[in-house]
Amino acid sequence: FERGVDYELPLQAIERATRLITEIVGGEPGPVVERATSHLPEPQQISLREARIEKMLAMPVPAERVEAILTGLGLTVQSADGGWTTTTPSWRFDLAIEVDLLEELARIVGYNNLPVKPITGSLEITAVPEGRVGVGDVRRRMTALGYQEAITYSFVDPVWQKAMFPGVEAVSLINPISADLADMRLSHWPGLLKAVAHNLNRQQSRVRLFETGLCFIPGESGLQQEATLSAVVTGNRTPESWHGKGERVDFFDAKGDLESLLTLVAGRDYRFEAAEHTALHPGQSARILLNGEEVGHIGALHPSLSKQFDLEQAVYLFEIKLAAITERQVPVFHTPSRYPEVRRDLAVVVDRAVAAQSLLDMARKAAGEHLVNLNLFDIYEGEGIDPQRKSLAIGLTYRDSSRTLNEEEVNESVGHVIRALEEGFGATLRN
Incomplete structure (x- = not known):
């Protein structure tokens, strides 16, 4: 069934069988009844441009020959402005777009008759808006702050995710690869926390990870795929050294890293406002606002979740929509004042x-x-x-x-x- 089955073939077959029966044994045939015709495929209508033929085959093909070739292949051909409109026969499931017709013309004309000529085309260099910040710039800033990029699965442990986002029904996989990878992620946090736990269990007490990618959030208008950046940090503020005091990171370290990231898009009105989140510590959490709209959260992992996930040290997290940090205001020059402050x-x-x-x-x-x-x-x-x-x-x-x-x-x-x-x-x- 790779090339499909001709949906008009059963009618032709029954008519042929009926004719053979009547010729051999006689009798009068009854009417043919067709059922479920509404579920049959519809013939494809494909437009073919005459100018496109010369461009793609590197040679002109006379209009009479084009019509003869396509008609001979079983297509219904009608002239149109600058080309033809064709209707495919019931047995040609492989014809769907204009390029398919060009391929048929090349095959019938003969590949050996086509001129050897490289295809040429214009390639315009489009201007990159000065206000755009690439995801690469975001990644480089995070690595400069001491974070390592993680790439986790888009599906996560439903137990961890439901603990962090109770009341939100995530999309479940019909055939997950394992029981602990059964839900599409609502956030990068469950996957990153799994990575933190993996590192802590292997004596890596200082962990700084970030990840960019899509999260899958159900909503009233259907499933929303939202690109976000998330990060987790735990352990000492600085790597172990002879002059370091071994101080632990706190909320303001994570906030400072996020504010450093936001300098990439300086000029936009970001605000931090105390707010509760089901996954964050009630006294150490805030939402991130851009022009009054919520675009992310930051805070310490909720103590009950730390206990549930067997994380014995404080973990700080933040997450922000990528759209909020990939567009900045273009700087405007102002003449420095000559007068004192x-x-x-x-x-x-x-x-x-x-x-x-x-x-x-x-x-x-x-x-x-x-x-x-x-x-x-x-x-x-x-x-x-x-x-x-x-x-x-x-x-x-x-x-x-x-x-x-x-x-x-x-x-x-x-x-x-x-x-x-x-x-x-x-x-x-x-x-």
Whole structure:
């Protein structure tokens, strides 16, 4: 059945058999009844362009001969603008596209009659958008940060995956190669954690892995295939050496690596916001926002999952959509200012529940147009401060590109910032 079965052959066969019976023994045949004709294949309609013949065969073929060849092969041929429209016979399952007809013409004309001439064509070099960041650039940045690329299976252990993503029904394989590789992955994390466990069981206590590829996420509109980048890190902050102190990595090491990766697409508005995730530690997890849209998560593996997976040391993970880190804003040149900067530092005491990012956002909004830099450089909790409050120290840098700012202007802006923080967060200046 490699070449198919002629679906009109049964009708021809029964008619021939009926004729032979009546000729030999006589009698009158009854009507022929056809059933399930709606399930039979449909004849293919294929367009053939005259200009394409000369280009692909390197020689022109007269229109009369083209029609004669195709008709002789059993096709129905009709003239069309610049070529022909053909309908395939029921026994030619191998004819589906224009190139198939060109092959038949070459076969009948004779391969030895075709001129020996190389096929030529124009190859245009397309411009690469300056704002595009290739996946190769992402991989190189991750390896520069000390990570090694892992390539795990697209199907994972359903027990591990359900533990990390309870309530999400993954796509299951009908015939998995093994019981622990039975579900399509919702995330790279289950596969990477398996790799971490494999390394830890072989005395490799410092592990940094990343992976890029597709994840398969069921949704209301069907199965979504989403390209993501994921990473796991555990063990010491630096490799063992004579000057190293053997400090363990923490949440901010993983966050710092991710922020370094995000410098590839500098100029985009990324934010980290505290948020819970079923696979992450409730007090050490955050979601990653790009222009207000969630594009990933970062955090420490949930302690209950560490126990379930027999991971005896803390593991930190992050995952982000590749589309969020492969397109950047093109840098724009600005003439450096010839005028000096003015810096003011503020230390304010606020409630411990206040997120530093929220405070910085309000300070930036209140500072005005001359603020060119704002950073948080100190957080203090302890002696001399209410246990329910904390001290945040921020640095504000002012500059104008056309003149030197005077003291009154800077003081006025700082005053606006202080009032905004007092009204918005109940902040007080720390003595």
